[in-house]
Amino acid sequence: MKTLRAFRKDCVTEEARYLAGVMTPVVAIDSEMNVIYVNPAGASVLGRSAQGCLGEKCYDLFLTSDCQTPRCACRQAMDANDTPSGRTMAHPGGKSIPIQYVGHPLRDEGGRVTGAVEFVTDLTDIFSVVSQVVGISEGVANASGELSSATKEAGSAPQQVGQAIEQVAKGSASTAQTVGEANRAAWRI
Numbered sequence: 001m002k003t004l005r006a007f008r009k010d011c012v013t014e015e016a017r018y019l020a021g022v023m024t025p026v027v028a029i030d031s032e033m034n035v036i037y038v039n040p041a042g043a044s045v046l047g048r049s050a051q052g053c054l055g056e057k058c059y060d061l062f063l064t065s066d067c068q069t070p071r072c073a074c075r076q077a078m079d080a081n082d083t084p085s086g087r088t089m090a091h092p093g094g095k096s097i098p099i100q101y102v103g104h105p106l107r108d109e110g111g112r113v114t115g116a117v118e119f120v121t122d123l124t125d126i127f128s129v130v131s132q133v134v135g136i137s138e139g140v141a142n143a144s145g146e147l148s149s150a151t152k153e154a155g156s157a158p159q160q161v162g163q164a165i166e167q168v169a170k171g172s173a174s175t176a177q178t179v180g181e182a183n184r185a186a187w188r189i
Contacts, residue, residue, distance in 0.1 A: 025120040028106060029058050029074060036115065045122070047093040058118070063091040064099070073103035074116040081105050081113055087123070098123040 019026050025042030029035055035053045043050040046061050058074065059067035066072045066088045076084040085102040099120050106115040147165050 024122075026117065027053075027058060027120070028115060028117045030115040031078060031113070033057050033059060033074070035061065037117075042120065045090075045092055045097070045120070061092060064088040073101055074118050075103075077103035077105045077116040078113050090120075098127050 019037070019039045022039055023041050025045050026037075026039040027035060027042050028037035035056050035058055038046070038050050038053040040050060043053055046053060048061075053061060059072075066086050070076070071086055071088075073084045073086045076082060083102060083104045085100060087098070087100045090097045090099045100123055101118055101120045103116045103118050105113045106117055108114050144165055
């Protein structure tokens with residue numbers, strides 16, 4: 001019959017296998033911010049092997065503006081025994097990656113917080129799509145404005161058409177402004 005220690009070791013090994021299959025970076029740290037686990041997706045983003053990340057300070061690997069500040073979600077998770085999240089830019093290996101991340105406290109058998117686990121989401125594709133939508137909306141607003149001006153120059157008879165096109169242009173400009181504000185707000189969160 002297996003001992004409790006052997007059973008726990010088997011469970012930890014099995015849990016690590018599950019996390020290895022997650023396609024987003026997962027990093028576990030101890031209370032001193034030393035990396036104690038990183039899944040293959042995390043190691044890939046960091047440009048290292050998983051083994052090569054162990055023992056390194058997480059803030060030396062991710063290089064975010066939240067690192068070593070009160071905004072660090074992992075530090076907040078450990079200090080407040082909570083599950084906070086944040087958005088910031090990570091700069092591993094000289095890259096600039098917009099990320100959203102969540103910190104969750106790790107506890108020992110007695111319930112004492114011993115570290116944190118961090119789940120990271122790369123926001124590059126989301127921000128790229130938002131930027132494209134803003135560009136398209138601005139293009140539509142500009143084209144509508146030009147069409148409105150041309151219609152006005154054509155004479156007063158199509159004045160109603162020009163006014164309708166102006167309304168479309170205003171709506172497109174408003175949409176572009178709203179999407180732009182949403183993009184900026186996403187960075188402030």
